[in-house]
Amino acid sequence: MDCSTDGVQEVENDERSSSPRGKQSPVMDRNPSPPPVIANEEEDEDLDAIGDTVYSKHWLFSTLTRLIHMVTEHSDEDSEGQMQLTDDDEEALCRVWDMAMDKDVAGFLQEFKATDILLGVIAKSRCPRLTEICVGILGNIACFPDTCVTLSQNEDLGAVLLLLFGDTDPPTLLETSRLMLTCVSQKDVSSIWLQRIQQQASVRSNLLFIMCSSTNTDLLEKVGELVDKLFDLDEELMKSWITDQPSEEGDEGESHLDVASCLLEAAKQLRLESPNGLEVYLHAIQLLTTIDEGIQTFASPDGPGKVVWDFVCEVVCEDLCQPNDLPVVLQEQKGILVQAFAVLQALYRCQDQWSSKNDTSLPLIGTILRVLQYNSECNDDSTSKDDTQDEQLQTLAEITAEFLADICIQIPKDTVADLVKKGHLSEKTCLTALGSLLPNFKTSFQHLQFVLSETDPQLADTVRKRFPV
Numbered sequence: 001m002d003c004s005t006d007g008v009q010e011v012e013n014d015e016r017s018s019s020p021r022g023k024q025s026p027v028m029d030r031n032p033s034p035p036p037v038i039a040n041e042e043e044d045e046d047l048d049a050i051g052d053t054v055y056s057k058h059w060l061f062s063t064l065t066r067l068i069h070m071v072t073e074h075s076d077e078d079s080e081g082q083m084q085l086t087d088d089d090e091e092a093l094c095r096v097w098d099m100a101m102d103k104d105v106a107g108f109l110q111e112f113k114a115t116d117i118l119l120g121v122i123a124k125s126r127c128p129r130l131t132e133i134c135v136g137i138l139g140n141i142a143c144f145p146d147t148c149v150t151l152s153q154n155e156d157l158g159a160v161l162l163l164l165f166g167d168t169d170p171p172t173l174l175e176t177s178r179l180m181l182t183c184v185s186q187k188d189v190s191s192i193w194l195q196r197i198q199q200q201a202s203v204r205s206n207l208l209f210i211m212c213s214s215t216n217t218d219l220l221e222k223v224g225e226l227v228d229k230l231f232d233l234d235e236e237l238m239k240s241w242i243t244d245q246p247s248e249e250g251d252e253g254e255s256h257l258d259v260a261s262c263l264l265e266a267a268k269q270l271r272l273e274s275p276n277g278l279e280v281y282l283h284a285i286q287l288l289t290t291i292d293e294g295i296q297t298f299a300s301p302d303g304p305g306k307v308v309w310d311f312v313c314e315v316v317c318e319d320l321c322q323p324n325d326l327p328v329v330l331q332e333q334k335g336i337l338v339q340a341f342a343v344l345q346a347l348y349r350c351q352d353q354w355s356s357k358n359d360t361s362l363p364l365i366g367t368i369l370r371v372l373q374y375n376s377e378c379n380d381d382s383t384s385k386d387d388t389q390d391e392q393l394q395t396l397a398e399i400t401a402e403f404l405a406d407i408c409i410q411i412p413k414d415t416v417a418d419l420v421k422k423g424h425l426s427e428k429t430c431l432t433a434l435g436s437l438l439p440n441f442k443t444s445f446q447h448l449q450f451v452l453s454e455t456d457p458q459l460a461d462t463v464r465k466r467f468p469v
Contacts, residue, residue, distance in 0.1 A: 051104025060099075060108070063092050064117055071124050083127040093133045100140035109137075110147045119157045128169040135164065135172060139179035145186060152189035158196050165206035170216045177222040184229055194234045204241050208257040211266040220266050221277040227263070228284040235291060242293045260288060260297055260304040264311060271315060275336060282312070282339035289346035299350035306354050309347045316340050317363040327374035334392045337371060338399060345403040359415070360407055366424035368407070371400050373432045397436065404433060405441035408448040416448070417455040430459060431466055438467065 048056050066089070074083045085093070099105045109115075118134045125131045138157075142148040151157065164176045184190045197203045210223050231238040241259050263285050270277035285308065288294035298305035320333050320340070330337070348360070375397045378390075419425035425433075430452070437445040445467075453460035 050108045051102075053099075053102055053104050055099055055102070055105055057108070060096065060105075060112070063096055064112070064114060067093065067121060068117060071121050071130075074126065075124050083125070083130065085127055085129055090129065090133075093130070093137075097133055097137045097140065100137050101143070103144050106141045106144050106147045109141055110150050115141070115151050115154055115157060119154070119160060122160055122164075128167075128172055131164075131167070132169065132171040132175050135161070135175040135179055139175055139182055142179055142182045142186075145188060148183060148186050149188055152183055152192050158193070159200075162196060162200045162203050165203055165210075170214070170219050173210065174216075174219045174222055177219070177226050181222065181226045181229060184226070184233065190233060194230070194237060197230065198234075198237050198240065201244075204244060205257065208259065208262040211262040212257060214266075215269060217270065217273045217277070220270055221274055221280070224263075224266060224270075224277055224280040224284065228280050228287070231284055231287045238287065239291060239293050242288065242291075242297055258297070258304065260285065260294075260308060263288075264304060264308055268311065271319070278315070279336040279339055282336065282343055286339050286342045286346070289343065295346070295350065298347055299353045301353060301355040305347055305350050306356065309344065309351075312340050312343050312347075313361060313364050316344070316367050317361070321367055321371050321374065323370065325374075327377040330371065330374050330378055330393060330396070331390075334390075334396050338392065338396050341368075341371075341396070341399050341403050345399065345406060348403070348406055359412075362415070362418055362422060362424060365404075365407060365415070365419060366422070368400055368404050369419075369424055369429040369433050371396065372404070372436050373429045375400070376432045376435075401436035401441070405437055405444040408437065408441075408444040411448060411451060413451050413454055416451045420456050420459065425459075427459060427462055430463065434463055434467060 048058050050057055050060070070089065071083075100109060115138065118138055122131055122134050125134070138151065138161075142151050161176060161179065164172060167173055167176070180193065184193045207223055207227060210219065211227070214220055214223075231241075263281050267278055267281035267285070270281065289298065297303050298308065316337070320337055321329060344364075375393060378393060379397075416425065434445055434448065437448070449460060449463055449467075452463060
């Protein structure tokens with residue numbers, strides 16, 4: 001996964017810099033404003049420059065030294081009171097944050113032991129904004145493989161960063177999540193962080209608490225990406241998060257949170273605000289369905305399976321691939337539809353064990369038929385233009401056909417009659433749907449064809465002519 005963290009915008013003189021927005025990665029849209037350089041002779045300026053940049057070593061030394069003194073002085077004077085950054089100090093530190101997006105600067109900061117300095121500041125900090133900036137600087141340093149390896153080998157830093165997930169400051173949590181996602185996404189160090197996370201039980205409870213209680217869209221998106229990445233990389237970690245039992249000593253209630261319900265709450269929060277974030281959470285839920293422990297959780301009569309089913313059905317039927325949409329809408333929605341149908345198909349097979357089971361809704365089957373029809377039209381259009389095939393659309397077609405096959409293998413006569421009556425099952429959609437069931441799902445094809453012969457003989461005859469099976 002490409003590492004991406006957010007960039008720091010230049011601080012206005014009369015305004016506190018807000019949580020950074022936009023991309024913050026090794027590739028920049030603009031160069032950050034250069035810090036002031038020492039007014040010495042030109043040759044001194046060349047020696048003072050960091051690598052091939054215009055950034056000043058002396059200015060960076062001075063800023064970090066000032067940072068150490070600032071935190072130490074506050075710690076000595078009042079260890080309990082919250083510290084406030086001056087505008088000048090905040091602007092200087094934000095410039096360091098911005099500068100750390102440069103590979104030469106990141107390497108120089110590592111050589112200068114900036115990781116240890118920032119660790120010490122984070123440990124002593126009584127200023128949320130200062131903690132956020134320090135973690136953000138570390139996040140930029142971690143974007144480069146070499147510096148990420150060195151940073152990740154710092155055991156003390158690893159322990160402190162994981163404990164920061166228990167912080168109450170959303171911007172700090174956001175930067176911590178970005179940093180952690182960057183680290184676990186780098187193959188050379190991911191195993192180090194996965195082991196630490198597995199050993200630090202508070203990470204699970206803190207991340208679950210964020211997902212089920214936060215209303216901060218940016219934070220929920222990034223935590224979702226992190227959890228999704230963790231589950232994708234480490235199946236054993238995912239199993240342990242599903243099966244983790246409440247601690248007898250815990251009286252906070254957070255250890256009672258279950259993974260599926262927390263993922264669902266975050267997905268609900270992001271439904272209208274962030275389609276991309278919703279897709280990430282649906283993928284995380286889908287990952288839960290790939291292991292026995294997850295299926296057992298969803299199949300449990302009192303488990304979260306039914307409420308997850310209802311929510312995803314609602315998203316599919318009300319938000320995606322509507323009757324008045326053009327077929328090209330699949331290009332925009334194919335990612336989220338793949339995840340939604342994957343979840344629904346897995347949950348469909350659990351329904352018999354739920355305490356209350358609903359018949360598969362007509363709108364859901366109607367959406368499935370519409371997706372298959374739109375996909376067929378998109379393929380016809382793309383084939384006329386070039387020979388390339390959209391792999392994600394192909395995946396969507398395959399999973400949709402498989403889901404339809406599961407439904408059709410026992411679809412009742414009344415349901416088929418209602419689908420025809422309400423226009424969901426027209427000649428066009430029927431031929432496309434039945435065509436998608438061949439040759440892999442012949443039993444489902446035959447059952448649907450048989451039920452059609454009893455509910456709409458004319459349509460059934462058309463099907464027989466097209467598919468003389």
